[in-house]
Every structure is written in C-alpha cells, then in structure tokens.
Amino acid sequence: MAEIYHALPTWAQDVLVMLGLLTPLMVVGVIVLRGFHVRPLLVGLLRRQVWISAVFTALIAVSVALGTGLIAQERGLRQGTARAADKFDLIIAAPGSEITAMLAAVYLQPSDLPLLDGATYAEIAQHPRVSLVAPLGFGDSWRDAPVVGTTAGFVDHLSEGLAAGRLFMTEDEAIAGARVSLDIGDSFAPAHGVGDTAEHGAHGDFAYRVVGKMPMTGSPWDRALLVPIESVWSVHGLANGHGPDWDGKIGPPFSPAHFPGTPAALVRAESLGATYSLQAEFSTARTMAFFPGSVLARLHALMGDIRQVMSVLAVITQVLVTAGVLAGLMMLTRLLARRLALLRALGAPRRFVFALTWSYAATLILTGAAIGLVLGIAASLGIGAAITARTDIVVSATLGWPEIHLVAGFVSLTGMLALLPAYLTMTRPLITDLRG
C-alpha cells in the first residue's frame, strides 16, 4: 500500500491526504443526513439567524486565515530568500558572522564587515579551481539604491545577460538594477553611506553614467547600482587595485599590493565538488568561507521551528474559536429549542433534529473555513508584497497543499466536534421546550 502511495505523483499524494482528512467529515455527513431533506429548514435557520451565523462564520474564518496565512507566508519567504541566494555559490569573507556577511553580500543589508586583504584575495583568484571571483564593495548609495562595487564578470553572472545596454568598461560607468529609476544614459552622484545618514557630495563631483540595465532577479540586487570596484576604492581616496603599470582596463587581475580590501568575495568553482573543496580550504583563521544556501537552510530551520510553534498556536486558536462557536451554537439551539421541539412533536425523529442542528454547525464551519482560506492567502499576499517592497526579495505567497490539508483537518475535526451540540439538542425535554 505504502509503495503504491509513494509511486504516485506528488499532487496525487496531496489529493489523497486531503481526501483522507475529509473522510471522517464526509462519513459523518452521509450517516447523519441519510434519509432526510434538511435544506429548506437549514436555509430558513440561516436566514432567521443571519447575523449570528455571520459572526460565527467570521470568527471561524479569522482563525483559519491566521493558520493558512502563516504557513503560506513562511513558505513564500523561504522560497523568496532561497531564490535570491541562488547565484551566490560560495562567499569568502574575513572571519566573523556568516549571517552578517550573508545579509550584506546577498541581501545588501548595511553592515560593518572586516576586510579581506589583497594577498588573500589574490590567493583565491589564482586558485586553479576557481572559475569566477568578484569583490563586493558596499557603503555608498544613490537615494535608496545601494551602490555596490564589483566586476563586470559578476554583473554578467548575476544577470545572466543584461536586459539592455552593455557592461561597464570605465570607472565612471554603472549598471542599474531592474527596479532602479535610472535609464541608460542617466547620471548619478553616489553618496557616502546609506539611508538617512548618507553624506551627499562626500565624493565631490564624481558621477556615474548608466550604461546597462539588469533584468529582474527577484532579489535586493534589483534596486542596486553596480559599479566598478576600482571607482568605489578611488572615490574613497584609496588605491584602485592596480599597480603603476596598469593599462587602464578595469577589472581583474588586481595587484595585491594595491588592493585596499573587500568585505566579501563571491566565488564560483568549476564544479560542485570544487566548491566544497574551496569552502574547506578557505575556512581558516584568516578567512571564512561559507555557502549562503547552507546558512539560509539553518535560518530556515530556525524559521521552521518558529513556524511549528506558531502553527500549534494557530491550531490552538482555531480550536478555541471553534469551541467558542460551538458553545455559542449550544446557546443558540436553546433559543431555537421550541422550534426544534415542534418538529419532534409533529413526528420528526430525534435524528432529524440532530441532523438539522449538525448541518447548521457544519455549514458555518465549512463556509468559515472556505472564507478563511481565501482571507489567509489574501493577507499573505499583502504581507508578501510589503516584505518585497521593503527588502526587494520577491515573496510570492500562493495557496499550497499544506494550507489545504490544514483546513481539511480543521473542518473534519470541528465537524466531529459539532456532533456534541447536535446531540445535546436532540436530548432536550420535548414538552418543556414545546411549552416555551
């Protein structure tokens, strides 16, 4: 049986899990409603108690939205951050915090990092198994766009081909990320620093001219300006990475003696095995080499733990809300007791009263869960858009099977719990209720 299940495509497994979760509810529904036609009275009941029904449904919807929104959001964030780190195989930086270095190098978050010196950089660059190495220099900005010094090779690697224009060839040329409000031919003057503390005019009259545009990457690099690393060093009054015999052509090789330092270097190796080998080789007292994907996986694991805790809290919230709704239903059925007693007095079996009460509760639960699912995804999309606007990491929260499974389980469980108020209704004293 397990072999057949595992041989199925993933979507079929998900459908089976959903059906499995819904089976108890469906079985109960068939048994409870068998032989009865409750719809007219059910619709009448919903009409008669329209506001109470709406409040109960809204409570269930909000609790379901919390759970589904949380899961969808966490998954969207995980996928978005992983996608943004795709192009960063290996980062080598001076020893320190891997997370800080990753946030700076991959997600362009401002941070103070110690520098790799020229000799170390040269050692990396000259390693026979390295196919690409690029320095990454941070600290300048234009408006809210970070200005990052690097090499044309890195731009090419990151963008996989520009959307428009060409790579930079001189120190005063720049490539704009897809979401930067500069077009080819526009000029800008870099400010020293980022955000509110940026010093405008700190680099004199120096200005860059945009010569190329990157395509959308779904990462913070979409709002970055990429410039030659030489110009970043130069405008800060440092050597530009090349010796006296420099022919004026920007980019590698750099002279170790004239290399001012870089906070981080992106490294690509000729193969996956070589990447692991480089990571081991440059994890030393002088250098820290790490895979952003691994650091991210650790962060995701932490997020996953938090998600599990929050998921449990969300489920508890759902159960509490549902318990409240069911308690409310019990009170409501007391208000309806005379009408239900009338049915029994007319000869309706107790089971019919049970079926009517249960189907009323099940209708509220199903409607609330469906609305909650939609609300959860909508809220998640909204939050995802806000995160994207703030971090430029594209977080796309969509409806996934985990949310559907959560809702299916919730609906099934609460549908079973709804048997309790239905049972209590069925056992109420007929004559007392009939006399009101």
Added chain:
Amino acid sequence: MIGHAQKLEVSNLRVTGDGGRRLLSVDRLEIRAGSAVVVRGPSGAGKSTFLYALAGMIAPETGQICWGDTDIAPLPEAARAAFRCRNMGFVFQEHLVFEELSAAENAAIAALYSGRALRGKIRDRAATELVRLGLGGVGTRRSDTFSGGERQRIAVARALAGDPGIILADEPTASLDRDNADRLAEDLVTLARTEGRTLIAVSHDPALHDRADRIIDIVDGRLLEGADG
C-alpha cells in the same frame, strides 16, 4: 387514501411530574373511531398533559394508550414519534409555524423527514389542504406574511398533509379572534368528520364544543366523564 381512523382505549393511565406529583389519572376511557371529542377543564387541570400523553409525547408512569391495536405507552420514544408521524396530525395553540418557510413548505414539513416514497404524496396533499382551507395560490408566500388566523389554517393543513387517521389539537382557536376562531372550528371539525378522522381537541371555545360529538371534562387530572359517549 385517508389514514386509518382508530378507536382509542385508555386504561389505568398515570402520568406524574417533577417530584412525583400526579398530573393525570385516567382509569378508563374509550373514544370511537371517527368521532369529534372536545376536552375541557380549568387551567392546570391536565388537559394538555392528557393530549400529549395520547400523542405519545409523554411517557406515562403506568397504563395503556391503545390506538386501534397499538399500545403506544410502552413504546420507546423513537417508535412513538414514528407512530405520531404516520397516524397523527397535531394543531397547537399559538399557530406554531416556521416563519421563514413558505405556507406550502410548512404544510408539507413532514416531507422533510419522511421516506422518499411519501414525500411527493405529502406535498400534493399539503397543497390540496391549503386550497380547501382557502389558502390556494399563496402557498409560496413566507408564513410570516400571513395573519394569525391564516397561520393557524396553515397549521391545520400541516396536520392533514400526512393523511392521518387522528387529529389532536391543543386550544387551536385560543389565539384567534372570534371570526377566525369560528371559521377554524368549522374547518377542523368538518375536515375531520367528513373524512372519518378521529378528532380530539383541548378547548375552551364554545364554537368547538357546539360542533363536538362528545365533551370530556378534566379536573385535577381526572376525567369526569369517561364512558364512551
């Protein structure tokens, strides 16, 4: 087809309330099949308890309540409800109908919990009874748009829709004005009598007393007239 009008035989019936208080005590009573009987008495005398016991809504402490060959007293509640559904129509005092349903849906309410084979018959019969009671053509109107008298006629149509042999009514005219009360009393007795149904109505209304075949008085839970009249 009209449901089977059944003779009622009650013997040694005892119904007690909370704390063992005796609510009803009937040594012997017989009611002929197809007769129209009114039960009367002061408030709290046990008239409604008597009616509910005959309907099987109250399980007596002791005694027999035989409708034809069926003694419903010892039956479990589900069986009594089933008997009630098959054989009895009930009309209550306060024109109890489901306001959010239409007149036709109310009259055919038994179709919702009856077997599939009976549903169509109950709906057809409900529509016929509504016409006979002067509510033809307004069956699709919501019941809360009808007057009190009209709602009580819907309740009568509901009681007749299952084609029962027994009609039980608890103060059916009490909440109506004189004109409506007279009309309902006439309708109820006529519809029962012309179709051979047994009618037992608890009522203070002279309009019903005048039309009844027999009147039974209850005082302090005891019948003052118990012989078959």
